[in-house]
Amino acid sequence: MKTNLRMLNVNGINLETVRYGPPPEEAATLIFLHEGLGCVEMWHDFPEKAAEAAGCAALVYSRQGYGRSDSCTLPLPLSFMHHEGLNVLPALISAAGIKEYMLIGHSDGASISLIFAGGTPAVNLKGIILEAPHTFCEKKTVSHIREAKDWYENGDLKKRLEKYHGINTECAFYGWNRAWLDPDFKKWNIEEYLPDIKVPAFVIQGADDEYGTLKHMQSIELKSSGVVKTLVLDKCGHSPHKDQQKKVLQSIAAFVKEINNTI
Numbered sequence: 470m471k472t473n474l475r476m477l478n479v480n481g482i483n484l485e486t487v488r489y490g491p492p493p494e495e496a497a498t499l500i501f502l503h504e505g506l507g508c509v510e511m512w513h514d515f516p517e518k519a520a521e522a523a524g525c526a527a528l529v530y531s532r533q534g535y536g537r538s539d540s541c542t543l544p545l546p547l548s549f550m551h552h553e554g555l556n557v558l559p560a561l562i563s564a565a566g567i568k569e570y571m572l573i574g575h576s577d578g579a580s581i582s583l584i585f586a587g588g589t590p591a592v593n594l595k596g597i598i599l600e601a602p603h604t605f606c607e608k609k610t611v612s613h614i615r616e617a618k619d620w621y622e623n624g625d626l627k628k629r630l631e632k633y634h635g636i637n638t639e640c641a642f643y644g645w646n647r648a649w650l651d652p653d654f655k656k657w658n659i660e661e662y663l664p665d666i667k668v669p670a671f672v673i674q675g676a677d678d679e680y681g682t683l684k685h686m687q688s689i690e691l692k693s694s695g696v697v698k699t700l701v702l703d704k705c706g707h708s709p710h711k712d713q714q715k716k717v718l719q720s721i722a723a724f725v726k727e728i729n730n731t732i
Contacts, residue, residue, distance in 0.1 A: 490526035502578030505645035508536030534640035554584030587662030663692035675705030
């Protein structure tokens with residue numbers, strides 16, 4: 470993964486990126502948006518496999534404060550996902566020279582994808598693939614994020630994250646954790662963006678997702694203006710691309726092929 474690592478300057482911030490597959494002018498690009506504690510390396514080889522299965526290029530990036538990207542200032546504003554979807558992601562797409570593209574977002578990354586798709590012109594966006602998205606703040610989510618705080622401060626989670634985030638570990642954890650546990654975050658809701666999403670969406674969620682219920686999937690189905698496909702996977706938690714990777718790869722490839730056949 471490190472051989473094609475590149476730092477991309479986006480709005481004056483250096484973001485860690487990795488590309489796979491052909492250049493953007495030769496194929497649509499799958500853009501990967503990581504979860505609240507993720508980064509480029511924590512996707513492991515999934516983006517490369519997904520791009521190959523779908524016949525696409527791939528761009529994977531770490532948000533500011535994650536992985537090898539520039540550090541951030543804490544605390545993050547409670548609108549951090551809005552900022553990422555409305556300001557950073559459009560600038561990233563332009564800076565990377567990407568033409569046609571689809572988004573693959575996981576957890577917070579899926580929420581950012583929804584904000585982008587429904588809150589910007591999203592020029593040349595062909596579809597969105599959402600793993601375990603959040604459309605509002607749910608008690609179940611907050612409960613497990615509170616448990617993560619205890620694991621980080623009293624267990625081995627900090628050590629595990631340092632392997633991937635290095636000097637950004639505090640930014641990565643507390644930027645995410647403090648925002649979600651802030652009492653005012655209970656009002657966080659992005660359903661207002663759903664009616665303006667016109668592109669096809671594919672929502673994937675584990676039946677045993679510890680961070681959310683199927684209410685988010687149902688919200689997207691009900692309120693999005695585009696076609697919405699769904700997949701609920703048994704014996705699967707919050708990370709379908711890890712727990713049921715073969716099925717997820719097959720399903721993504723089929724979804725991308727269906728979109729390409731309609732263009």
